[in-house]
Amino acid sequence: MGLLNETLLKIEPQDTDYRHRARNHLEQLTMPHWALGRLMDLAIDIAGITRSLTPAHEKRTVLVMAGDHGVASEGVSKYPKEVTVQMVKNFTAGGAAVNALAQQAKASIVIVDMGVDGDLDELVKNNQLVSCKIRRGTSSITSGPAMKKEEAIRSIEGGISAVLLHAADADIIGTGDMGIGNTTPSSAITACITESRPEDVTGRGTGIDDRVLKHKIGVVKKALSVNSPDKNNAIDVLSKVGGFEIGGIAGVILAAASLQKPVLVDGFISTAGALIAALLAPDAKDYMIAAHNSVEHGHMLAWKWLGKKPLLDLDLRLGEGTGAVLAMNLIEAAIRIMTEVSTFDEAEVSKA
Amino acid sequence: MGLLNETLLKIEPQDTDYRHRARNHLEQLTMPHWALGRLMDLAIDIAGITRSLTPAHEKRTVLVMAGDHGVASEGVSKYPKEVTVQMVKNFTAGGAAVNALAQQAKASIVIVDMGVDGDLDELVKNNQLVSCKIRRGTSSITSGPAMKKEEAIRSIEGGISAVLLHAADADIIGTGDMGIGNTTPSSAITACITESRPEDVTGRGTGIDDRVLKHKIGVVKKALSVNSPDKNNAIDVLSKVGGFEIGGIAGVILAAASLQKPVLVDGFISTAGALIAALLAPDAKDYMIAAHNSVEHGHMLAWKWLGKKPLLDLDLRLGEGTGAVLAMNLIEAAIRIMTEVSTFDEAEVSKA
Numbered sequence: 291m292g293l294l295n296e297t298l299l300k301i302e303p304q305d306t307d308y309r310h311r312a313r314n315h316l317e318q319l320t321m322p323h324w325a326l327g328r329l330m331d332l333a334i335d336i337a338g339i340t341r342s343l344t345p346a347h348e349k350r351t352v353l354v355m356a357g358d359h360g361v362a363s364e365g366v367s368k369y370p371k372e373v374t375v376q377m378v379k380n381f382t383a384g385g386a387a388v389n390a391l392a393q394q395a396k397a398s399i400v401i402v403d404m405g406v407d408g409d410l411d412e413l414v415k416n417n418q419l420v421s422c423k424i425r426r427g428t429s430s431i432t433s434g435p436a437m438k439k440e441e442a443i444r445s446i447e448g449g450i451s452a453v454l455l456h457a458a459d460a461d462i463i464g465t466g467d468m469g470i471g472n473t474t475p476s477s478a479i480t481a482c483i484t485e486s487r488p489e490d491v492t493g494r495g496t497g498i499d500d501r502v503l504k505h506k507i508g509v510v511k512k513a514l515s516v517n518s519p520d521k522n523n524a525i526d527v528l529s530k531v532g533g534f535e536i537g538g539i540a541g542v543i544l545a546a547a548s549l550q551k552p553v554l555v556d557g558f559i560s561t562a563g564a565l566i567a568a569l570l571a572p573d574a575k576d577y578m579i580a581a582h583n584s585v586e587h588g589h590m591l592a593w594k595w596l597g598k599k600p601l602l603d604l605d606l607r608l609g610e611g612t613g614a615v616l617a618m619n620l621i622e623a624a625i626r627i628m629t630e631v632s633t634f635d636e637a638e639v640s641k642a
Numbered sequence: 643m644g645l646l647n648e649t650l651l652k653i654e655p656q657d658t659d660y661r662h663r664a665r666n667h668l669e670q671l672t673m674p675h676w677a678l679g680r681l682m683d684l685a686i687d688i689a690g691i692t693r694s695l696t697p698a699h700e701k702r703t704v705l706v707m708a709g710d711h712g713v714a715s716e717g718v719s720k721y722p723k724e725v726t727v728q729m730v731k732n733f734t735a736g737g738a739a740v741n742a743l744a745q746q747a748k749a750s751i752v753i754v755d756m757g758v759d760g761d762l763d764e765l766v767k768n769n770q771l772v773s774c775k776i777r778r779g780t781s782s783i784t785s786g787p788a789m790k791k792e793e794a795i796r797s798i799e800g801g802i803s804a805v806l807l808h809a810a811d812a813d814i815i816g817t818g819d820m821g822i823g824n825t826t827p828s829s830a831i832t833a834c835i836t837e838s839r840p841e842d843v844t845g846r847g848t849g850i851d852d853r854v855l856k857h858k859i860g861v862v863k864k865a866l867s868v869n870s871p872d873k874n875n876a877i878d879v880l881s882k883v884g885g886f887e888i889g890g891i892a893g894v895i896l897a898a899a900s901l902q903k904p905v906l907v908d909g910f911i912s913t914a915g916a917l918i919a920a921l922l923a924p925d926a927k928d929y930m931i932a933a934h935n936s937v938e939h940g941h942m943l944a945w946k947w948l949g950k951k952p953l954l955d956l957d958l959r960l961g962e963g964t965g966a967v968l969a970m971n972l973i974e975a976a977i978r979i980m981t982e983v984s985t986f987d988e989a990e991v992s993k994a
Contacts, residue, residue: 319739320729320732320737320738320739321738321739321960322720322721322847322848322849322959322960323849325739325848325849325958325959325960326739326956326958326960326964327937327956327957327958327959328956328957328958329956329958368674368994369674369992369993369994370992372992373991373992376989376990376991376992377672377991379989379990380672380984380989380991383984383989385672385982385983385984385988385989386672386673386983386984386989387671387672387673387677387678387979387983389982389983390975390978390979390981390982390983391975391978391979393978393982394971394974394975394978395971495674496674496677496994497674497675497677497994585679601956602954603955604678604679604680604681604953604972605679605680606677606678606679606680606681607674607677607679608673608674608677608678612678616971616972616975619746619747619968619971620956620968622746623742623743623746623968626742626743626745626746627739627742627743629742630737630741630742630745631737631738631739631741631742632732632735632737632738636737637728637731637732637735637737637738638728638731639725639728639729639732640721640722640724640725640728641721642720642721642848642849
């Protein structure tokens, strides 16, 4: 049995007993009932995920999955394809936004080459980059499938391995992405699985204008009509209109779920990976924490399908895991509420 | 000249030159244009406030202003008045929600007795509590003014002094409140200054039911009709329908503005203080950062009047400064983006 199937078999729902115990405890805290709202809902989720009323929160890892896309040659992005390689180097040099925000959140960063079109051997040799490279970029989804079915499975297993090897001791995991052109396959995946119109899930990505946006919507439509992905079959969707880093993100989420760790799902590319993960293992949704709502309007349609309400809404549209690391502090805050606040009895405060 | 007037004279608008310089720098960073949205807007504000492109962010202080309210005897809250004293003790013992969240944000807490109806001398003696006590609770706003005009000025000056003595070295300041019954005067202040109907700015506070809410709206209406506060005169509004801790919060904000420090304004009681501060010194608005949007629906009307969009929206309704400390991490994140992310040229990343 392969790593993917093994991982899927380990995924169970959140523990309802720990959820109840967390709720009962939170209701005794010295504050009006549920006065910290969504932080308290989050604390219940973390208790149900970790099977603990005193979960650890200090070790945090964001996995930034990088890959290139054949569809980038169709002029769907504002940036040339070379930027994927350049940004991977920027991540390893510590100069990107996710580096700065991970510093703030005290998170470590694992950068994974899932299929970047460039030679990154030097970085791998120096342990600055993890290689799960499937190949140098997907094929263009406008003329056939992005990848073979075996490659789709290998990309998911790459994400699983990355967690097992580099984040198995993390208390909180985050997803991130880099790949010029990757909002296009993410739109195709989201349109297919959530059964939405391409125009409702296709946005401006890096900042394209109206003319390019119209073209991009056409590209998404063409990819879907050329490939006819089966919305109930995750491997079919991923292989036909996906990307290597999107498969990797699905793997990261599945691994986190199998290890009973909370996983903060980042932007639009990450929710595309989350849709794939949720099709493979519906219970994996129990481990996903929606980090933020991005400017890409398809993002919210993905959150709705996943049954999630994002924590932050700050007009981000960068990816890289930036929203995921920003939200790590909120998980710590929720845990501290659960573990550090006195009850009415302990503090001798009068009840209502 | 008194401390209040001295402080008001020191308040100047944000520095537009630093705002421009921050914007120019942020536009060079290795990411699509403005891809971190509101974090980048926030970075510009912090540059304009601090007159620096490398502002410090490590020292953080939240000032929790506590006071009692004569109107609490009208049955507007779910909790008995004694809870104010009990919660002040809980703060000093480290057992309240704001303590847990301040730990998360690495913020120190200064608790200020602005007018609690209880004997807290022991805590003051032990340096656990700052005393700016005006008197033991305001008079009920349903039968006349909450306080004398001199008391209103002293309450604001108390807040200013608290900052000058206990937070003058802080890089980021936050406001907080404690006072059973204090959503009622906050509703009266907000209705008066924003020219809103009492029913549009009066909420459930600690969690009152429909019957009590109806009564509370009646109390706010009565307070306004009995006192006829002048919406253009901050001292008139504060003295007639305010509270000691609300005056204290206004003072904290004015002091932060005079010291050119960002001040995170917390919940509905804090925005009532912010409205008073903004009437006294419109430029003080330049220093206010809207921490969050609470469940109290009047909160958003106050933010609109202040011209602010809150950073967080997590269904909080606790006060204490909990939302303010939660948002401190976002200020750090914004500053790190401005100071740590490489430019396109530095990282040799291709531009669009």
